[in-house]
Amino acid sequence: MSTLSKQLTTVLSQIEQAASAAHRDKHEIKLLAVSKTKPVAQIKAAYAAGQRLFGENYVQEGIEKIQALSQDADIVEPIEWHFIGPLQSNKTKPVAEHFNWVQSIDRLKIAQRLNDQRPEHLAPLNICLQVNISGEASKSGTTLSQVIELASQVSALPRLKLRGIMAIPQATDDENILNDSFQQLHRLYLQLQQTYPDIDTLSMGMSGDMIPAIANGSSMVRVGTAIFGARDYSA
Numbered sequence: 001m002s003t004l005s006k007q008l009t010t011v012l013s014q015i016e017q018a019a020s021a022a023h024r025d026k027h028e029i030k031l032l033a034v035s036k037t038k039p040v041a042q043i044k045a046a047y048a049a050g051q052r053l054f055g056e057n058y059v060q061e062g063i064e065k066i067q068a069l070s071q072d073a074d075i076v077e078p079i080e081w082h083f084i085g086p087l088q089s090n091k092t093k094p095v096a097e098h099f100n101w102v103q104s105i106d107r108l109k110i111a112q113r114l115n116d117q118r119p120e121h122l123a124p125l126n127i128c129l130q131v132n133i134s135g136e137a138s139k140s141g142t143t144l145s146q147v148i149e150l151a152s153q154v155s156a157l158p159r160l161k162l163r164g165i166m167a168i169p170q171a172t173d174d175e176n177i178l179n180d181s182f183q184q185l186h187r188l189y190l191q192l193q194q195t196y197p198d199i200d201t202l203s204m205g206m207s208g209d210m211i212p213a214i215a216n217g218s219s220m221v222r223v224g225t226a227i228f229g230a231r232d233y234s235a
Ligand SMILES: *Cc1c(COP(=O)(O)O)cnc(C)c1O
Pocket: 034, 036, 057, 084, 085, 168, 206, 207, 208, 222, 223, 224, 225, 226
């Protein structure tokens, strides 16, 4: 087995163990492989090992990979592409045209543009609202107090499908702070589900904190480093 497929297998078994420890079915937790900065060859290796969900942070880099793999004879089953990075309004069009999901929506203007630019022949674009849980001014994401209103605005856009929320909690070694953030997100997720029963995605947990995220109800972990190794350039 290649290093990459070993690392992927390790991550999948960690997800399974974390699910089992939390008395959850492992199928409730999806693995998004975050391939930012990594070459197409590594995405193909992960695909060959069974991975189908990939996340990218940069518009140009992501589109190039999507286009390359859409013409690759080795790729026979569809790949689900998630855009998870900051998105500026002048870059929404290629994202609306090429990605299946955008997880980093934190304002209505971007959502409206994606809605208007989503091509007719494609299914609605799946959306997660990014929540700035730690209230850090430097972080992107909508505040807890604004998320309910943003959800109601986004859910009214016909070419978008509201699937849930995404968050990147403050990096900390303090398990109490981390668990508290994950629990707040889980409560918000359940609250939104009351109004929008189709919501099924609580995207939280990365290489360093996917186990406590799963313990606190995550339905999608976004894992880069633990699968692909350290990033090829600073990201
Ligand atoms: C880079 C990134 C990840 C993956 O982080 P790792 O620590 O490498 O697993 C997850 N989510 C987002 C939004 C990212 O930008």
